[in-house]
Amino acid sequence: MGMTVETRQLAIGYPGHEVGSGIALGAGPGEVLCLLGPNGSGKTTLFKTLLGLIPARGGEVLLGGRPLAALARAEIATRAAYVPQAHAAPFAYPVLEVVTMGRTARLGLFSQPGEADRAAALRALARLRIEDLAEDDYTRLSGGQRQLVLVARALAQETPVLIMDEPTASLDFGNQTLVLREIAGLAADGLTVILSTHDPDHAFAVGTGVALLHEGRVRATGAPRDALTGEALSAVYGVDVQVEALADGRTVCVPSLARDAA
Amino acid sequence: MPGRSRTSLWLVAALVAGSFGALTVGPYPLGLGEAISILAGGGGEGRAETVLLSIRLPRVAAALLVGAALAAAGACYQTLFRNPLVSPDILGVSAGAGLGAVLGIFLSLPVVAIQLMGFAGGLGAVALVGFVAASVRVGDRTLILVLAGVVVGALTGAATSLLKVLADPYDQLPAITFWLLGSLAGVKTEDILPAAPVVLAGLVPLVLLRWRINVLALGDEEARALGVEAGRLRPVVIVCATLITASVVAVAGVVGWVGLVIPHIARMIVGPGFGRLLPAAALLGAGYMLAVDTLARTISAVEVPLGILTAVVGAPFFLWLLGRGRRVWA
Numbered sequence: 367m368g369m370t371v372e373t374r375q376l377a378i379g380y381p382g383h384e385v386g387s388g389i390a391l392g393a394g395p396g397e398v399l400c401l402l403g404p405n406g407s408g409k410t411t412l413f414k415t416l417l418g419l420i421p422a423r424g425g426e427v428l429l430g431g432r433p434l435a436a437l438a439r440a441e442i443a444t445r446a447a448y449v450p451q452a453h454a455a456p457f458a459y460p461v462l463e464v465v466t467m468g469r470t471a472r473l474g475l476f477s478q479p480g481e482a483d484r485a486a487a488l489r490a491l492a493r494l495r496i497e498d499l500a501e502d503d504y505t506r507l508s509g510g511q512r513q514l515v516l517v518a519r520a521l522a523q524e525t526p527v528l529i530m531d532e533p534t535a536s537l538d539f540g541n542q543t544l545v546l547r548e549i550a551g552l553a554a555d556g557l558t559v560i561l562s563t564h565d566p567d568h569a570f571a572v573g574t575g576v577a578l579l580h581e582g583r584v585r586a587t588g589a590p591r592d593a594l595t596g597e598a599l600s601a602v603y604g605v606d607v608q609v610e611a612l613a614d615g616r617t618v619c620v621p622s623l624a625r626d627a628a
Numbered sequence: 629m630p631g632r633s634r635t636s637l638w639l640v641a642a643l644v645a646g647s648f649g650a651l652t653v654g655p656y657p658l659g660l661g662e663a664i665s666i667l668a669g670g671g672g673e674g675r676a677e678t679v680l681l682s683i684r685l686p687r688v689a690a691a692l693l694v695g696a697a698l699a700a701a702g703a704c705y706q707t708l709f710r711n712p713l714v715s716p717d718i719l720g721v722s723a724g725a726g727l728g729a730v731l732g733i734f735l736s737l738p739v740v741a742i743q744l745m746g747f748a749g750g751l752g753a754v755a756l757v758g759f760v761a762a763s764v765r766v767g768d769r770t771l772i773l774v775l776a777g778v779v780v781g782a783l784t785g786a787a788t789s790l791l792k793v794l795a796d797p798y799d800q801l802p803a804i805t806f807w808l809l810g811s812l813a814g815v816k817t818e819d820i821l822p823a824a825p826v827v828l829a830g831l832v833p834l835v836l837l838r839w840r841i842n843v844l845a846l847g848d849e850e851a852r853a854l855g856v857e858a859g860r861l862r863p864v865v866i867v868c869a870t871l872i873t874a875s876v877v878a879v880a881g882v883v884g885w886v887g888l889v890i891p892h893i894a895r896m897i898v899g900p901g902f903g904r905l906l907p908a909a910a911l912l913g914a915g916y917m918l919a920v921d922t923l924a925r926t927i928s929a930v931e932v933p934l935g936i937l938t939a940v941v942g943a944p945f946f947l948w949l950l951g952r953g954r955r956v957w958a
Binding site for chain 1: 707710711712765766836837838839840842843845846849850852853854855856857895899900901903
């Protein structure tokens with residue numbers, strides 16, 4: 367079951383403080399939309415608005431064609447899962463319990479997770495090859511492991527849409543690749559993935575579409591190779607960037623380290 | 629998990645044994661066999677029966693109730709506020725109950741009315757905190773709630789101090805002081821009977837909602853992303869925990885430390901999962917209060933206020949926890 371995510375003339379922000387406006391984005395089943403933009407460009411605010419965690423300041427978000435504002439909390443949570451940036455938990459929950467929390471929207475108000483929910487959580491851990499962390503305390507994990515656990519929790523939620531806030535930010539080189547490969551695999555399974563990243567190469571690697579966000583507005587959008595030009599990246603990030611094609615057809619982005627480049 | 633259910637079985641067994649032990653201890657000596665035969669309705673010497681049924685049994689029952697309630701409420705507030713340093717007093721329930729009861733003593737009202745005023749004062753203080761927090765529309769809601777609790781607690785504390793200054797120093801002031809330090813001396817069956825159903829009424833929703841309360845420990849935003857209506861659940865939990873706390877504070881006065889320290893120990897034994905934490909905290913709290921109250925009435929000829937003992941035992945223990953137990957909330 368695939369599901370589209372669409373925003374129309376979306377304005378985002380907080381009371382008395384508009385972060386962005388006029389945002390029109392869309393992603394459908396099998397697509398990976400990568401959001402790029404400098405720190406403070408509004409990526410996290412946009413994600414919170416996409417999930418209905420903060421209300422839109424204008425325009426609307428459509429989840430599977432239905433306006434977000436018309437959906438109940440549990441309905442949103444069975445449609446879209448959120449992977450927040452890795453954080454500290456206040457108490458030492460075992461990893462399996464944290465991942466099982468992803469099942470909450472499927473449970474009745476007074477229900478406890480059952481065997482099927484535990485199994486789904488274990489499947490999610492296995493998919494990311496961290497099943498041996500199941501009994502460990504979440505608080506004792508490294509930042510990268512926590513990030514993987516949060517991805518696993520989103521997988522256990524079994525939603526058609528995944529919204530990931532910098533899912534690779536605190537991961538080592540190997541785990542970045544693992545998570546990117548997993549994201550590509552999930553999209554191939556028909557999921558709709560929207561993620562933010564600070565690395566344009568990740569957009570080249572897994573993105574079917576990108577949106578370049580700058581000061582709350584979409585500066586460029588389209589296929590990665592069309593939107594992420596050297597000029598566009600240089601303009602948004604304020605450093606000189608070159609985009610190069612590799613011999614095998616892949617594309618990488620190389621920033622210049624020369625001091626007078628910008 | 630078999631290991632965990634065995635733990636709670638041990639706790640229950642120890643609690644039952646401890647309760648029987650506590651029934652036999654006191655200035656009037658009672659044998660265990662005699663106590664059991666009186667409880668079973670087999671009768672006994674008239675004086676022994678009076679001591680057991682009218683004095684010790686209500687007191688033991690009250691200790692179990694008060695300890696279980698305060699520790700359960702503490703576990704609740706700590707999970708809700710995602711902070712292990714939170715006690716049931718955080719939103720001003722004890723300060724409010726204190727003011728209500730002190731006002732009752734000041735006006736020389738009967739005991740039942742003093743208890744009712746304590747109960748109403750506790751609920752009133754938390755309601756005021758909730759109202760203040762709801763009318764502030766900017767910033768972190770949890771932080772504002774806690775700060776409002778501090779402010780309301782300070783104001784009610786000031787009012788309580790004023791009443792202490794105005795109170796009759798020979799008659800009312802000792803009663804006020806004793807009440808503010810907490811005590812189960814002279815507690816009667818009639819005192820517990822109204823409190824127990826209220827505690828139960830507060831506990832039932834907490835038990836039923838235990839998984840969702842667990843998810844709330846991730847913070848409002850994540851809980852909402854996982855499908856929990858945090859904005860609706862949080863007030864429900866606060867109301868339940870406040871009902872529980874206010875009803876036992878009305879009976880026992882202000883007993884500190886239990887709601888802060890006991891949930892910690894429970895968390896060390898069964899882990900932070902709220903579904904296991906709540907019953908474990910209640911059992912441990914009941915046992916702790918039973919032990920402390922038994923000490924309070926036997927340690928010397930004069931009753932020692934509970935609040936003094938819970939602080940003397942609790943504070944060093946808490947320091948020790950800070951030193952070694954960091955990983956519990958690291």
